[in-house]
Amino acid sequence: MDSRIKSRGLVESKLMYSIRSLTVMVGSLLFVVPSVVAQRSPQIEVDYASFAYDERESLVELYMALEASSLTYEAQGSGYSIAIPFHLSLIRSSADANRDLAEDRPVWVQEDELRFFVPDTSSIFEGRVFLRQTRFTVLPGKYELQVDLLITEQEVIQSRRDLIIPDYSQRKNCLLSDIILASSIADSDDNEDPHYKNRLSVIPNTNQLYGVDSAQLFYYVEAYNTACAASDSGEYTVLAYVAEASSLVRVPGLEERSERNARQTDVLVGSFDLSDLRSGTYFLHVEIPSSTNETVVEESRKFFVFNPSLNTLQSDVITGDEKFEISSYATMTEEEIERGLKYIQVIANEREFRQIRRVQDLDERRRLLMDFWEVRDPTPGAEGNEFRDEFYRLLTYANERYSAQRVEGWETDRGNTLLRYGRPTNIESNMYERGRKPYEIWKYNNIPGEGQAEFIFADLDGFGDFELIHSTVAGERKLPDWPQRISDRY
Structure with a gap:
């Protein structure tokens, strides 16, 4: 599988950004008629990422994506257009320790229109989006964002989400910005491009869905104060990999480790080919390890894969194999098995939880417990299971510290x-x-x-x-x- 990481050095992040509200249109339209009426309510997706800016504030990029096929267009001159008024407001979360409880006014507001124009309507289909990107700066903290789209006088589409904006101002420890999952990243010198930053054009993928016709996952992340993880040679290590969401097991072939010169600010860009991944939920992890391979700082983003051409069906029936017969699970007592199955329900996924409740045969329950830990083994084939061992260390610690009544x-x-x-x-x-x-x-x-x-x-x-x-x-x-x-x- 193809993967790559680029490195770019910066003097100051804020010098490479244009702090303004910008709009980009992706896609065009469907029927050539006086007006094009959507068959369902408009669909909007909201995402964001934050980065270092200056000693007080952090930079926030806000992404709003509208499904082109969910909008209604009007004929205008030589094409079709749409204008949707919107209102954005950001307030301090009530859970933010720095919030003045008497202060309910928004800390940032924007009112504008989403305007899109296309010459014809020949290419609107499911998956085409119009993308609006806005940049602003704000103090670090916890916020609540509200998005209001005035579709008609009678119809208002609202979207809300929590924003956690880190403080990137300290210069002692290594830090990573939020990760942008993108549909494309390309070199660019066009600083008028609304998606331009650090000599790149980065088109965010707001729904984090990959697979058919979009199997290449691109990512963008900034690393700060990287000297804290540098070796004597002045280089530091970056590890990027894809892991399954259910087990956090790394996907073979989707891992990249690179060495780079330590910088105050470094831009990390990479991509992974997901065409061989089954449909499911995954995480992209980016981490900076120390010279002793201990994680110094890590960020991750969830994404989804839809590959219907691959076999995505996983049987709910637990079957044995030769490994079971020679494993320690085959000789466990019923009491040991029931205790083990009780423990794992804390971290089991929905399918596994159903299996625990449904399967009654003792041997099948033994196999179930074995399979549970095997799929989470970060080093299959090697002796031991680090994930299982750490789980039981945490369980013992919890029993020693938190037992009550x-x-x-x-x-x-x-x-x-x-x-x-x-x-x-x-x-x-x-x-x-x-x-x-x-x-x-x-x-x-x-x-x-x-x-x-x-x-x-x-x-x-x-x-x-x-x-x-x-x-x-x-x-x-x-x-x-x-x-x-x-x-x-x-």
Whole structure:
């Protein structure tokens, strides 16, 4: 599989960006008639990426993609056009510690029109998009973005999403920007191009879908303060690879390691050919390891592959093979198997969870446990299983630290979080803060598909059982006003 990483050195990121609102049109249209009416409601996708800018603020790129086939066009002169008023507003999240609770005004607002014109309507089909890109600077923090599109006086399309903007201003540690997953990246000298940055034209893929007719994944990421990971030769290492979402197992052939000269700011560009990947969910990981191969900093982005020509069906029936007969799983007692299956439900995917509940035969349950760990083995064929071993180390740690009221530590909220997401980068323990119940803030520099993340645990009843009351991770418990919830006056 083809992959490559380019390196470009910069003096200051902000000098290579044009901070303005820009629009690009991708695609053209479908029928040659006085007006072209969409058959369904307009579809919009919103994505963003953040980068270093100056000592106070970070740069944010906001991407809005509209499906061309979901829009209604009017004849205008020699072609067809559409104009959609929109309103963007960014406010501090209620979960942001720096937010002034009395301040509800947006920190950034933009009002404009999405205007697109095409000479004919011959090429609009599913998948064609119009893309709007906007750049602005903002203080680091947690924000809520609202997008309002005025389709008609009676129809307003709204989209909301959380934005976490890191602080890139410190110069001591290695940092990575957000990753842009792109549909194309090409060399460019056209600084009027709305997608131009650092002598490149980067067209973001807002839905992160690859496969048929778009099998090449491109990515763009900036690395800062890379000298912190440099060897004596003045070079540092970058590792980029694709991993399965369900198991985090690296995909063979989709990995690139390169050495490059340490710079204050470095631009990393690469691509992977995904044409041989089965349909499914994956992560692109970019990391900078130390000279001892310990991860210094890492970023990841989730993406999706749709390859219907490949066999994507995975059987729900668990079958044995010769490896099972000679494995330790074949002789495990029923008690050992049930305990092992109980543990793995914390990190099992939906298909595996269904199998655990459905399969009753003891030998099949033994095979199920073996298969579960085998697909997560980062070094198949080698002795041991590092992923499984780390899981049980975390489980033991959770039992030693978090057991409470006859509940084993791994079953508590903190224990579950530890098993799902690994060891936090930092834990802020606040056991005796005046006016508040005991609480902990777990911070992660990077959770695959989420980036920086936080978990808030609090001992609400005073018995030492710390409940998860809020997290920035999608699908986890949300309580934006958690500071009020842990107040003694609540």
